[in-house]
Amino acid sequence: MGTLRLPLLLAGLLVLDPSPPAAAAADGPGGDRLAYALTGGRVILAPGHVVDPGVVIVRGGVIEAAGPAGTTAVPPDARVVDAKGRVVHAAFIDACVSADRLAGKPPRKPPDDEESAGGTRRERRVRAAMAHPSPANRAEERVIDSLAIKDDVADAYRRLGFAVVAAAPPEGVLRGAGAIVSLSEAAGPSRILEAQSGQYVVLEPEPDAADYPVSKMGAVALTRQAILDARWWRAAEAAYAAKPTGQARPRFVPATAALVPAAEGRETVVFETGDVLALLRAARVAREMNLKARYVGGGDAYRLLTEVAAAKPDLVLPVAFPQPDRLDREEEWLDVPLSRLRAIDRAPSNPRWLKDAGIEFSLTTDGLDDPKDFPARVREARERGLAQDDALAAVTTIPARQLGLADRLGTIAPGKIADLVVETGEPFDEKSRVAEIWVDGVRIEPRPEMGGKKDEAAASPAAPRMDVRPAPAREAAPVAAPSAVVVRGATIWTQGPSGILENADILVVGGKVAAVGKGLTAPAGAVELDGRGKHVTPGIIDAHSHSAVDGDVNEGTHNVTAEVRIRDVIDPFDVAIYRELAGGTTVANVLHGSANSIGGQNQIVKWRWGGGPDEMLFVGAPEGIKFALGENPKQSNWSSPRPRYPRTRMGVAESIRASFQAAQEYRQRQAEYKKAAAVKGAPPPIPPAPDLQLEAIAEILEGKRQIHCHSYRKDEILQMLRSAEEFGVRVATLQHVLEGYKVADEIARHGAGASGFSDWWAYKYEVIDAIPYAFPLMRERGVVVSYNSDSDELARRLNFEASKAVKYGRLAPADALAFVTSNPAKQLGIAARVGSLEAGKDGDFVVWSGDPLDTSSMALETWIEGKKYFDRSADLAARPALDAERAALVERAKAKLDKGKAGPETKGEKPPAPAVEQP
Amino acid sequence: MRRLAAAALVFAPLLVFGRAPEAAPVPRAFSIVGATIHTASGPDIPNGTIVVRDGKIVSVAAGVAAPADAPVVDGRGKHVYPSLFPPLTALGLKEISAVRSTIDQSEIGEINPDARASLAVNFDSELLPVARSGGVLVAGITPAGGIVAGTVAAMRLEGWTREDATLRDPAAVTVYWPELALDRSPTATVSVKAQEKRRDAALEKLKNAFRDARGYAAARGADGKAGVPRHAVDPKLAALVPAVEGRVPVVVAANELAQIRDAVRWAQEESLKVVIWGGADAWRMADELAKAGVPVVVDSPLDLPRRGDEPYDTAFANAGKLAQAGVRVVFNEGGDDGSNVRNLPHLAATAVTFGFPREKAVAAMTLEPARLLGVGDRLGSIEPGKDATLIVTDGDILDLRSRVVAAYLDGRALDLTDRQKRLYERYRMRPTPAAAPARPTEKP
DSSP: HHHHHHHHHHHHHHHHOOOOOOOHHHHHHTTTGGGEEEEEEEEEEEEEEEEEEEEEETTTTEEEEEEEETTTTTTTTTTEEETTOOEEEEOOOEEEEEEEHTTTTTOOOOOSSTTTTTTTTTHHHHHHHHHSSSHHHHOOOBBGGGOOOHHHHOOOOOOOEEEEEEOOSSSEEEEEOEEEEESSOOOGGEEESSOOOOOOSSOOOOOOOOOOOOOOHHHHHHHHHHHHHHHHHHHHHHHHHHHTTSSSSOOOOOHHHHTTTHHHSSSSSEEOOSSHHHHHHHHHHHHHHHEEEEEETTTGGGGHHHHHHHHOOOOOOOOOOOOOOOOOOOGGGGGGGGGHHHHHHGGOOOOOHHHHTTEEEEEEEETTTSSGGGGHHHHHHHTTTTHHHHHHHHTTHHHHHTTTTTTTTSSTTSSOOOOEEEESTTTTTOOOOEEEETTTTEEEOOOOTTTTTTOHHHHOOSSSSOOOOOOOOOOOOOSSSSSSSEEEEEEEEOTTTOOOEEEEEEEEEEEEEEEEEEOOOTTTTOEEEETOOOEEEEEEEEEETTBOSSSOOOOOSBBTTTTTTTGBBBBOHHHHHHHHHTEEEEEEEEOSSSSSSEEEEEEEEEOTSSSSSGGOOOTOOOEEEEOTTTTTTTTOOOOSOOSSSSSSHHHHHHHHHHHHHHHHHHHHHHHHHHHHSSSSSOOOOOOOOOHHHHHHHHHHTTTSSSEEEEOOSHHHHHHHHHHHHHOOOOSSSSEEOOGGGGGGGHHHTOOOEEOOOOOOOOSGGGTOOOOOTTHHHHHHTTTOEEEOOOSTGGGGOOOHHHHHHHHHHOHHHHHHHGGGGGHHHHHTTOTTTTTSTTTSSSSOEEEESSSSSSSTTHHHHHEEEEEEEEEHHHHHHHHHHHHHHHHHHHHHHHHHHHHHSSSOOOSSSOOOOOOOOEE | HHHHHHHHHHHHHHHHHHOOOOOSSOOOOEEEEEEEESSSOOOOOEEEEEEEEEEEEEEEEOOOOOOTTOOOOETTEEEEEOBBOOOBBBBBSSSSSTTTGGGOOOSSSSSSOOOGGGOOTTTTTHHHHHHHHHHBBBBEEEEOOOSEEEEEEEEOOOOOOOHHHHHEEEEOOOOOOOOOOOOOOOOSSSHHHHHHHHHHHHHHHHHHHHHHHHHHHHHTTTTTSTOOOOOOOOOHHHHHHHHHHTTSEEEEEOOOOHHHHHHHHHHHHTOOOOOEEOOTGGGGGGGHHHHOOEEEOOTTSSSSSSTTTTTTHHHHHHHOOOOOOOEEEOOOSSSGGGGGGGGGGHHHHHHHTTTTOHHHHHHGGHHHHHHHHOOOSSSOOOOOOOOOOEEEEOOTTTTOOOEEEEEEETTTEOOOOOHHHHHHHHTTTOOOOOOOOOOOOOOO
């Protein structure tokens, strides 16, 4: 690699600037001392600091002086540039422009050619990855080494008023170092302000990734591990340096070494984030890993404004407000989600709302299909209340500070680099044009625009109509959150020792069940519910869910991915949450998929709809991990161009045992190191490398992490139990476990719970022997059993799955309902909090219109910890308003499209005449 | 002991009704006395008597004495229904979804009216006894996929050969309306232009197939007339003729509003008897469908709403809204995978909870599908003269805790054992292993 870099650098830079920079040439010998005086213009020295008329003196590429015309002397040798009628301000800085964009690469678009897309998407990905391996961790790469700035791109940016951009490396998860370059017309290397600036990280897989990671959680795990590796490497290097004799030299890994400054908080990590969930995710990783971070993104931050404000992100904010698509027929509007219609309508207010929330941001062209739309978008933001000075600061002083160049850029002040813009009007004003831009003290006139492209700016209406809106309410929130609530006269299924109580009350105070019984006294202010004729049950618990996962639920690349965490990718916007609440489900065990023998770490959640990702967590619930056996980890049911170990149940079992052994040895190494390091006087040996995968597996062996094992056939179930026993581990739950009834005694004796489907079968070969009597039979043999959903759909009606335990198992009603309440609570280790209605437990309950096992009943209200998250009558009442909102937003979107179409087509508009230079 | 008692409970009803071995001769006559009879064609009859003779229902009435020559089955506390009749299933065509060699559902290519489901039904499928145990003794069986998927047959779910199992073939032609929705996102697999091209080509193929079939029918009809040359046989077009002549319905699988609207318009232009299958968006044009007299086969009451911001109960309430507007609704389960057709009543029950008229629910699982497939004259209701294809349950069929305790196909009592019950019996009897199991294998 190293040998390739230099030629690339030269080739890239030389090829792209074939013509000699005219202005520099004109300077000739001694040009570095030449002085210019811009006079007569309205000079914005800094946002909010205007002198009119003002004078700016430039000498040798640096601002020598600037101030009011009266008090700022023009040096006698200065060439005077008349800026009368013009506005002069510091040139703009964009803190994030992709190197692909700078190189003029068109954005990725779906192909027209259907035939080129042979095979499944996954197969194409794998084939492509085999042909062109593309590592996710490229931290050692520097964007500057391959950076090419196409002339017309540089010109387009200058035309917008930008003189400096931070170039972002375009590929990978850990993408390598960015660079800061000017958009001068000078030869390549002289453009560089900072050859290395910021480690760029995107916590997402490449769109066509076939190798680890292919999931967002995998990208987070990779990043976490890489940072730990860098810290370890530093320590290992030091330990080796102190005592090289007798120790193996720590292996040098360029990506690891390159990450050291970032890992130690000396270099900024720039997280490029797609949406607000990605932003919050990155902020959490930065906090957890103690990183100095900046974030590109937050365009939809208004959706979780409180959470974003709490994270205090240093933001590089896009103005790529979503635009409506032109649709062919009316029915198509039905398929535009309300969330998108709202985003189209609300996003332009985002900058103002962020400002109001106290968040500082720069503005970037990042995310725009065409950077030329930037001024129009900023104008939209201004119409929505972003102050002009704030907008200006967001492209001058703030990005200068973010890039560590506040001493050199961002204002017109003595000593700063002479990056200036001379405009015909106020910045961002619709009619205003950049007449000339000074980059590094060199004046450049924008080229006449080629091709007569439509000028977006000119298409907008002339007079800005101010439309400042208050920040919107949370998209969802509890229906009610009283200090106390009592339901009276209901049939209460306690699922505890009291059984089913007729005509009883339940009182919840401060989120906890205060009492269940007859004639309860409620504190003043308690909400009273008439429960007569109704039934109350504990909130339903789904022991197997994949709801609310942002991105792929499988990091299905490696056979062991114990390091990935569902907790990193909880999506609180997933409407499945609300739908499940509407079916009485309050708690779910959100699991990684079953593509690997040892999958990722699960997260037990409470469906607190409307909350941020952290609010979903069931704090205090045991940690766990997904295991999987059989056809899925051995990849039986699909073809892969690149087969993976294991391909048999033998291999699956062995891969699990081998992982357990590796984790044992990992702990041994750590113990040995601890002992050796404690020896006084001797320099400590090289520490063992941290490994988050083995860490998680070691936690299993230490009993700190529960196994939830996807399994079907009796042989694999038995072997899993035996493997666990060999290592002194108890499997918490066998998931699916549809042949578990064949080894029910063994499961009972081991002490594993069994959680699965009531009556699914025949969907694959390993479930040919699934029977609907399975779970009642296992229960009879002493296994704690539950029914789960594994499905956003089924999770809405788990009570009726329990009914099937009555149908097939002839169980008593409360014993059947236990399958989806108290039993899953026991299995997941959360029974002390949920699963039954007893004094002191969480106030998670459901009010049903009738017997919850009877299909003629429905959930009317769902409460979590004394807050009501679902109410059928409130839901029905809200529908007309939602329909009206949708209709109005569709009309607005259509109007926006019509406006775009009807706007004046300005073809090949010439840039305004440059200011006249006077000798 | 507890275990044994439970087992006895599970199968107790079978003992009451007796197990007729499949080879046993059909009793010439018998009566079911004292049961609640859900006729599907009229009001329920409490404490009713059904007299069956030679495989046909002879009489249905309350408080009628059983004929002296007919053995009496005690139906007290039980409910009798016509067999459930899911009209569009994959039963017999697909055994294990993930095992390709067990699937005969989708023929290659896009226009396959000559793919006839009846030819490939595996009567030894393990799925059929399970379906029968769940009260499904008859079903429509349909090929899947492509544009014209194939020809549907109405079948008994038991038979030595297809010939003795077939009720009606052809019973319908199944069409999958081309996907109209376009993925306009930058992550789409192909561009909007390519998607439009694909869509338009598919629509063209579909419309041409029916136009050609009409022309073919006319040409073949004219064969032998003066000056008319002999026309070559085209099996595909020939298979479409019953549909273009309106002798069998065209079942159009369509969920999106635009699809349904276009399909109905097309069927009107082509004078086809059209049935919408799926119809997730059908409630959005319920009045149009009612006016056009287009029935909807609903198999989505337990589906998620199609769109994120649709009300949570959109799919639950679809059938109810259709019925309210006067649309004929038929419930279906098992279109893609027939392994759980036994849950058909769960779908209907959900629809009832969310607004479908309770009194129409049974007919929508029995008589309506029978009519849809052209066998309403002999199946689907408990009326004199109809086939004695009945199920007996220990509770309301819409309560999913109820069990099917007996079933009669053409008057013959069916053996309701199945793979699942056999496995249950086997493992229920497994002796509990010794407390400390021997570990025959050494630790590796």
